Amino acid sequence: MNIGVLGGGQLGRMLALAGYPLGHGFVFLDRAPEALEGLGSRIIGALDDPGALEELAARVDLVTYEFENVPVEAARALARRVPVYPGPDALEVSQDRLREKTLFRQLGIATAPFAAVDSRPGLERALDEIGLPAVLKIRRLGYDGKGQAVLRERHDADAAWTALGPSPCILEGFVGFTRELSCLGVRGRDGAMAFYPLVENRHEGGILRRSLAPASGAPDADATALVRRLAEHLDYVGVLALELFEAGATLLANEMAPRVHNSGHWTMEGAETGQFENHVRAVTGAPLGSTAAIGWSGMLNLIGAWPEPAAILAVPGAHLHLYGKAPRPGRKVGHVTVRSDDATVVADRLDAIELLIRGAA
Amino acid sequence: MNIGVLGGGQLGRMLALAGYPLGHGFVFLDRAPEALEGLGSRIIGALDDPGALEELAARVDLVTYEFENVPVEAARALARRVPVYPGPDALEVSQDRLREKTLFRQLGIATAPFAAVDSRPGLERALDEIGLPAVLKIRRLGYDGKGQAVLRERHDADAAWTALGPSPCILEGFVGFTRELSCLGVRGRDGAMAFYPLVENRHEGGILRRSLAPASGAPDADATALVRRLAEHLDYVGVLALELFEAGATLLANEMAPRVHNSGHWTMEGAETGQFENHVRAVTGAPLGSTAAIGWSGMLNLIGAWPEPAAILAVPGAHLHLYGKAPRPGRKVGHVTVRSDDATVVADRLDAIELLIRGAA
Numbered sequence: 001m002n003i004g005v006l007g008g009g010q011l012g013r014m015l016a017l018a019g020y021p022l023g024h025g026f027v028f029l030d031r032a033p034e035a036l037e038g039l040g041s042r043i044i045g046a047l048d049d050p051g052a053l054e055e056l057a058a059r060v061d062l063v064t065y066e067f068e069n070v071p072v073e074a075a076r077a078l079a080r081r082v083p084v085y086p087g088p089d090a091l092e093v094s095q096d097r098l099r100e101k102t103l104f105r106q107l108g109i110a111t112a113p114f115a116a117v118d119s120r121p122g123l124e125r126a127l128d129e130i131g132l133p134a135v136l137k138i139r140r141l142g143y144d145g146k147g148q149a150v151l152r153e154r155h156d157a158d159a160a161w162t163a164l165g166p167s168p169c170i171l172e173g174f175v176g177f178t179r180e181l182s183c184l185g186v187r188g189r190d191g192a193m194a195f196y197p198l199v200e201n202r203h204e205g206g207i208l209r210r211s212l213a214p215a216s217g218a219p220d221a222d223a224t225a226l227v228r229r230l231a232e233h234l235d236y237v238g239v240l241a242l243e244l245f246e247a248g249a250t251l252l253a254n255e256m257a258p259r260v261h262n263s264g265h266w267t268m269e270g271a272e273t274g275q276f277e278n279h280v281r282a283v284t285g286a287p288l289g290s291t292a293a294i295g296w297s298g299m300l301n302l303i304g305a306w307p308e309p310a311a312i313l314a315v316p317g318a319h320l321h322l323y324g325k326a327p328r329p330g331r332k333v334g335h336v337t338v339r340s341d342d343a344t345v346v347a348d349r350l351d352a353i354e355l356l357i358r359g360a361a
Numbered sequence: 362m363n364i365g366v367l368g369g370g371q372l373g374r375m376l377a378l379a380g381y382p383l384g385h386g387f388v389f390l391d392r393a394p395e396a397l398e399g400l401g402s403r404i405i406g407a408l409d410d411p412g413a414l415e416e417l418a419a420r421v422d423l424v425t426y427e428f429e430n431v432p433v434e435a436a437r438a439l440a441r442r443v444p445v446y447p448g449p450d451a452l453e454v455s456q457d458r459l460r461e462k463t464l465f466r467q468l469g470i471a472t473a474p475f476a477a478v479d480s481r482p483g484l485e486r487a488l489d490e491i492g493l494p495a496v497l498k499i500r501r502l503g504y505d506g507k508g509q510a511v512l513r514e515r516h517d518a519d520a521a522w523t524a525l526g527p528s529p530c531i532l533e534g535f536v537g538f539t540r541e542l543s544c545l546g547v548r549g550r551d552g553a554m555a556f557y558p559l560v561e562n563r564h565e566g567g568i569l570r571r572s573l574a575p576a577s578g579a580p581d582a583d584a585t586a587l588v589r590r591l592a593e594h595l596d597y598v599g600v601l602a603l604e605l606f607e608a609g610a611t612l613l614a615n616e617m618a619p620r621v622h623n624s625g626h627w628t629m630e631g632a633e634t635g636q637f638e639n640h641v642r643a644v645t646g647a648p649l650g651s652t653a654a655i656g657w658s659g660m661l662n663l664i665g666a667w668p669e670p671a672a673i674l675a676v677p678g679a680h681l682h683l684y685g686k687a688p689r690p691g692r693k694v695g696h697v698t699v700r701s702d703d704a705t706v707v708a709d710r711l712d713a714i715e716l717l718i719r720g721a722a
Contacts, residue, residue, distance in 0.1 A: 020378060021682040021683060022683065038381070039399065287675040290677060294655060317633060319634075319650075320382060
């Protein structure tokens with residue numbers, strides 16, 4: 001099949017690398033598809049350019065996307081022409097933190113306390129309700145820690161509102177948690193689902209740095225039940241990621257991503273079927289592949305820059321994934337995975353690679 | 362780096378898919394690079410077209426090849442401009458069955474008895490020397506069982522010579538063997554070597570059908586010693602494959618391939634580092650990746666046609682690799698791999714897939 005992809009970043013690149021062996025072709029729509037040099041066919045244009053969308057629809061059998069800030073109207077317009085997976089509803093929910101959290105609550109998925117904030121007085125009311133510390137986030141278009149302000153004391157409210165208002169915001173209470181987890185599920189066109197083992201993630205400055213999988217002693221059954229509920233409610237097709245905080249016996253949903261997810265990159269070498277292949281299988285209506293882990297895996301993001309590739313590849317078992325993007329501070333430019341049948345070997349090798357990464361930063 | 366590849370078939374396709382994550386770009390030279398739709402940059406031209414070679418040399422940092430019938434003079438011409446790995450000497454030896462077997466003998470690598478045949482009377486002399494049954498092969502350009510004639514009785518000689526002469530030939534004696542094995546090694550620019558576990562192969566009609574790895578109870582140490590001897594003699598860089606017959610305690614070398622090899626396709630999912638990635642690592646001067654097997658693997662070729670992809674993907678653990686080539690009898694159009702920690706699971710799943718393949722043929 002010819003698969004249209006909205007967005008031309010690293011997730012699109014890795015979708016194509018996983019999809020070619022299954023016999024598919026790829027057409028990407030992006031204003032500047034930098035991560036795709038030499039891969040697939042490209043339509044250069046904005047994601048809401050009617051002519052570009054028209055051309056894409058004419059050239060493909062179905063459309064998917066590799067990031068969630070695709071204009072919903074563009075996805076809906078495409079969906080009138082060709083199948084779009086996941087459907088525009090999932091996209092719409094995930095683009096708005098308030099709608100997303102409200103859906104979680106509606107589905108009985110626990111979250112940190114939250115309240116809508118549409119004005120400076122509204123922020124005061126929300127602070128009365130949620131308490132401190134709290135974090136004010138713009139409802140739309142935030143990512144990797146951008147569009148957020150932490151409020152530790154009441155007088156932080158002015159600066160936070162100045163920085164983020166008058167965008168519609170959401171105020172979220174801080175929750176004490178033991179660790180950050182993520183759960184990736186994949187749902188086929190026929191409704192069949194499969195789940196990867198839970199992943200333990202470490203963020204710094206709002207950006208994912210390190211993942212370990214399978215997360216040891218993790219509540220897989222609880223988490224997969226939440227992802228299943230979400231996916232079934234949205235009649236979802238493709239890989240769906242849910243970021244979670246583990247707080248004692250409770251799992252609090254932080255956010256969902258209607259796409260392949262950075263915390264699932266370990267699956268490329270560490271699971272029987274990688275998340276990119278499984279997303280392609282799902283959207284094309286093929287049977288899903290096994291999501292079982294093969295031993296233990298770890299993943300480190302390369303952010304802003306990368307060490308000498310030879311230095312990384314000299315670490316036994318290291319797999320390097322560069323995205324073909326120019327280095328720039330704060331930008332995800334690649335990742336490294338490590339897999340072993342021994343969890344301590346994975347940890348040691350990740351530490352060795354992390355030293356190289358910090359040396360290059 | 363920009364890597365130039367002579368040839369645009371499935372091996373080139375899989376080199377690119379493995380090389381992009383390492384940050385490399387690819388430029389292919391081929392008259393009809395059918396397996397590369399959507400991948401890499403392509404120069405359309407004959408492999409001995411001086412203008413095309415000139416353009417390739419100007420655009421890349423090094424050149425490798427994905428099949429061994431590249432004109433040696435083209436490789437030598439390129440080598441005066443950019444590094445060519447493996448070197449043209451390896452190419453030259455592997456293109457001529459007589460030179461190849463003679464090199465094996467010179468290096469103390471056992472082979473079936475053989476003799477040069479340049480004329481009809483020469484065939485008689487060779488038959489006197491080698492005996493019957495025997496197989497007459499053209500020295501150059503044979504592949505997948507083409508350019509061969511089996512002689513079971515003396516009077517088969519006329520038909521064999523009519524079919525293959527006046528091309529220079531080699532007559533090889535039949536050897537009784539228990540199984541067909543192959544040994545894949547990879548040698549870096551610095552001379553470091555790594556070896557995949559031995560593979561057990563089954564051919565039909567001269568075409569590889571099925572591989573199993575690691576081959577159980579196989580003489581890995583003996584075989585890797587032979588590949589090492591060959592690679593060091595040729596100052597080889599890249600993946601080198603040696604096809605072997607196991608005859609009791611003796612390993613007889615059948616032929617070498619100076620490239621990634623069909624019998625190594627299982628390594629894509631079944632080894633820590635796939636053969637394509639390791640070839641790219643080797644030719645770019647990066648450290649080699651681990652060649653250790655992850656459990657047990659099997660590979661089936663898709664020849665001439667392929668079953669419904671969904672049927673293959675419904676077999677647990679099946680990984681499909683289609684080459685983007687039009688179906689045509691006798692043509693390798695894809696392969697399927699299976700991996701498991703349990704060898705009997707691999708065998709059962711291969712049997713299930715083989716049924717699908719035979720149904721589609």
